[in-house]
Amino acid sequence: MSQTILAVSLTFAQVCLAIAMALAALRMSRGPRAQDRVLALDTLYVNSMLLLMVFGIRTGKDIYFEASLVIGMLGFVATVALAKFLMRGEVIE
Amino acid sequence: MNIMDHAVDLPVWAAILVSFFLVVGSGLTLIGTIGFSRLPSFYERIHAPTLGTSWGTGGIVMASMIFFTVLATRPVIHEILIGIFVTVTTPVTLMLLARAALHRDRAEGNPDVLAEVSPDEPKSGPALGE
Amino acid sequence: MxxxxxxxxxxxxxxxxxxxxxxxxxxxxxxxxxxxxxxxxxxRPAKPRLKKWYLLPKLVGIVLYDIVRSNIAVASIILGGHKRKFKSGFITVPLDVESPMALAVLAVVVTSTPGTAWLEYNSLNRTVLIHVLDLVDEAEWQTLIKGRYEALLMEIFE
Known part of the structure; x- marks a missing residue:
C-alpha cells in the first residue's frame, strides 16, 4: 500500500521536475537577454538539485543527498560569477 | 516496483505525508518555472524561481527528512542543511543578477528602468550597496 | 579562544x-x-550585535507565514489565465535601519518571499529599490515592509 502511494507521488514529482527543467532550458535557449539565460541556468541548477533529492528518496540511498548539496553549491558559485561578469565584464578585478 | 523495496516497512501515514510534501514541493517548483517561461519581462521573471526555492525546496526537504527518519527510526536531519543553504544563497544570486540587469538596462538607456532612478544616484557605479 | x-x-x-x-x-x-x-x-568582520535575540523566533514565524501566503498568491497569478490582470512595478522604500546585519536580513526576507525582489540599496539617501510582481498600491507595500519587518529588525539589531 505505502509502496504504491510512494511510487505514484515519486513519479509525479519526477515528471514535474523534469518538465520544469525542460521549461528552464527552453528559456535559456530563447533568451532574450544574457540575464535571462543566467537566471535560467540558476533555475536549472535548483531543479536538478531537487530532482536528485527525489531520486534519493526513490532509491533510499544517502549518496544522492551529497550530490545535491554539491550541485547546490556549484550553482550558487556559478551564478554569482556570471552575475558579476554581466555587471563588470570580468570576474576577478 | 523492485526499486521501491526499501520502503516496504514504511507505515501508510508516513507514506501519505511524504507523498503530500513531494507533490506540493514539485508542483510549486513546476508552477514557478511555468511562470518563469511565461512572464513577459525580466524583472517579473525574477520572482518566479523563488517559488521553487522557498516552498518547492522546503517541501522536498521535508519529504526526504520524514522518509529517512521513519525508515531509520532515528532523526535524520541533514537535509535541512540544503534548505538553509538554498534560503541563504538564493537572495544573494537574485540580488546580484537584478543589479547586473539594472546596470545593463541603465547603460543602454532602457526607458522603463531609467524612470525609476532617483536623481542623485551616480549612474556609473553599481557598487551602491557595498 | x-x-x-x-x-x-x-x-x-x-x-x-x-x-x-x-x-x-x-x-x-x-x-x-x-x-x-x-x-x-x-x-575582522564587524561583529553583529543581537540586542533582543528572543524576538528572532517571532521574525521567523512571520516570515514563514508570509512565504506561504505569497507562494499561494504568486502561484494563482501565474496560473490565472492568459489575460494580464496584475501590474508589476518598482517601488522605492525609505529605510531607517542602518546596521549592515539588519539590512542583510531584510534583503533575504524580502527576496525570499515570492512576489517581491530586493534590487538595490542606495546608501546615500538610504532608500531601497524593490520590484513587486502584483503592485496595487505603492503606499501599502511601503507600510507593509516598514511596519511588518523593519520595526522588528530594528528592535532585534539596534
Whole structure:
C-alpha cells in the first residue's frame, strides 16, 4: 500500500521536475537577454538539485543527498560569477 | 516496483505525508518555472524561481527528512542543511543578477528602468550597496 | 579562544549533521570549528550585535507565514489565465535601519518571499529599490515592509 502511494507521488514529482527543467532550458535557449539565460541556468541548477533529492528518496540511498548539496553549491558559485561578469565584464578585478 | 523495496516497512501515514510534501514541493517548483517561461519581462521573471526555492525546496526537504527518519527510526536531519543553504544563497544570486540587469538596462538607456532612478544616484557605479 | 561562539557552535552542529553523531566526529568538528573561527577572526568582520535575540523566533514565524501566503498568491497569478490582470512595478522604500546585519536580513526576507525582489540599496539617501510582481498600491507595500519587518529588525539589531 505505502509502496504504491510512494511510487505514484515519486513519479509525479519526477515528471514535474523534469518538465520544469525542460521549461528552464527552453528559456535559456530563447533568451532574450544574457540575464535571462543566467537566471535560467540558476533555475536549472535548483531543479536538478531537487530532482536528485527525489531520486534519493526513490532509491533510499544517502549518496544522492551529497550530490545535491554539491550541485547546490556549484550553482550558487556559478551564478554569482556570471552575475558579476554581466555587471563588470570580468570576474576577478 | 523492485526499486521501491526499501520502503516496504514504511507505515501508510508516513507514506501519505511524504507523498503530500513531494507533490506540493514539485508542483510549486513546476508552477514557478511555468511562470518563469511565461512572464513577459525580466524583472517579473525574477520572482518566479523563488517559488521553487522557498516552498518547492522546503517541501522536498521535508519529504526526504520524514522518509529517512521513519525508515531509520532515528532523526535524520541533514537535509535541512540544503534548505538553509538554498534560503541563504538564493537572495544573494537574485540580488546580484537584478543589479547586473539594472546596470545593463541603465547603460543602454532602457526607458522603463531609467524612470525609476532617483536623481542623485551616480549612474556609473553599481557598487551602491557595498 | 572562541571569537565567534555562535559561528563555532553552528559549524559543530553542521559537522555532526553531515557525518553522524559519534565521539570522534564531535572532537574533529570542534577542532574544525575552532580553527575556522580563528580564520574568521583574522578577517575582522564587524561583529553583529543581537540586542533582543528572543524576538528572532517571532521574525521567523512571520516570515514563514508570509512565504506561504505569497507562494499561494504568486502561484494563482501565474496560473490565472492568459489575460494580464496584475501590474508589476518598482517601488522605492525609505529605510531607517542602518546596521549592515539588519539590512542583510531584510534583503533575504524580502527576496525570499515570492512576489517581491530586493534590487538595490542606495546608501546615500538610504532608500531601497524593490520590484513587486502584483503592485496595487505603492503606499501599502511601503507600510507593509516598514511596519511588518523593519520595526522588528530594528528592535532585534539596534
Amino acid at each position: 572562541l571569537p565567534y561562539p555562535l559561528l563555532s557552535a553552528s559549524l559543530v552542529i553542521m559537522w555532526l549533521a553531515l557525518n553522524g553523531f559519534t565521539l570522534g566526529h564531535l572532537i574533529l568538528g570542534c577542532i574544525v570549528a575552532v580553527f575556522a573561527s580563528w580564520g574568521m577572526a583574522s578577517l
